[in-house]
Amino acid sequence: MGQVLFIVWRESVEAMLVIGILYAWLNNHGEVGARGKRYLWGGVLVGFLCAIVLALGLFGAAELFGGGQDLFQTVMVFSAAALIVHMVLWMREHGRTLKKELESGLADNAARNNWWGVLTLTAIAVAREGSETVVFLYGMLAGADGSTLLSMGGAALLGFLLALLTFFLLQLGGRFLSWKLFFRVTEVMLLLLAAALFMNGIEHLISMGYLPALVDPLWDSSMLLDDMSPAGGVVAALTGYRAHPALMSLLAYGLFWLLITGLMRWRQQQPAA
Numbered sequence: 001m002g003q004v005l006f007i008v009w010r011e012s013v014e015a016m017l018v019i020g021i022l023y024a025w026l027n028n029h030g031e032v033g034a035r036g037k038r039y040l041w042g043g044v045l046v047g048f049l050c051a052i053v054l055a056l057g058l059f060g061a062a063e064l065f066g067g068g069q070d071l072f073q074t075v076m077v078f079s080a081a082a083l084i085v086h087m088v089l090w091m092r093e094h095g096r097t098l099k100k101e102l103e104s105g106l107a108d109n110a111a112r113n114n115w116w117g118v119l120t121l122t123a124i125a126v127a128r129e130g131s132e133t134v135v136f137l138y139g140m141l142a143g144a145d146g147s148t149l150l151s152m153g154g155a156a157l158l159g160f161l162l163a164l165l166t167f168f169l170l171q172l173g174g175r176f177l178s179w180k181l182f183f184r185v186t187e188v189m190l191l192l193l194a195a196a197l198f199m200n201g202i203e204h205l206i207s208m209g210y211l212p213a214l215v216d217p218l219w220d221s222s223m224l225l226d227d228m229s230p231a232g233g234v235v236a237a238l239t240g241y242r243a244h245p246a247l248m249s250l251l252a253y254g255l256f257w258l259l260i261t262g263l264m265r266w267r268q269q270q271p272a273a
Contacts, residue, residue, distance in 0.1 A: 002155075002237050003136075004137065005155040005159040006193065009160070013163045016167040017098075017179075018122075018126070019125075021098070021102045023037070025106050036110060039115040039116065047123040047130060048127075050126075054135075055134045058076070077201040080197050081198045088187050089263070089264070091183060189238070195256050196240035198256045202249050215247035216247070216248075217246060218244075218247045219245070221244075240253055
């Protein structure tokens with residue numbers, strides 16, 4: 001449940017950031033801004049609806065796969081990991097200029113009296129955060145029983161409530177929590193979570209016979225931290241830790257971090273190029 005809570009919390013805070021920037025701009029522009037607020041909230045609603053449609057589409061697509069649902073769900077796990085990595089890289093590139101970019105787009109639409117553009121801008125921002133959440137949650141929701149779904153729903157609700165509290169603290173001007181610290185810490189946590197999802201996907205492929213385990217298990221560290229214990233389960237879910245890892249899983253985990261390191265270095269060199 002820790003994965004669900006963290007993703008809903010992080011994505012909700014990011015969505016609130018975008019909505020907050022747009023709302024603050026409109027709030028500071030008197031009568032013109034007042035007209036735009038209706039379209040802002042309309043965009044929020046459209047964004048949420050787009051995320052819901054995506055969720056329904058994923059479950060519908062899974063039904064079409066029939067006996068291949070396990071493979072489809074594995075693909076979605078890898079997709080969720082890729083989306084998380086993309087999110088981290090995108091925020092690294094646009095985080096410092098996000099407010100300026102959003103306000104510039106809003107000012108342009110307001111100058112042309114194009115309030116539908118405000119709705120579209122908001123809807124795209126909310127739908128992006130919502131779609132990332134949906135893709136991540138899909139792999140965990142598929143095939144879950146009633147009690148598991150109830151627990152996940154509770155974790156999602158708690159994550160959203162924590163997001164409201166976090167956003168409130170962030171709005172206090174850094175007295176308790178700064179945006180810079182928030183993004184730095186959650187960036188590391190997101191990459192660890194992406195690694196955990198990647199590990200899950202590899203283990204699914206091993207269990208389905210698409211990849212060899214090579215050596216299974218490679219070691220037993222359950223005496224130090226058992227991944228089946230409450231504490232170990234949380235660490236495993238959020239970092240990909242395994243007390244009894246297969247050699248293939250360990251190689252894949254190392255490959256993931258090599259790719260992430262290489263990708264980040266490449267992106268850092270792009271502006272200079």
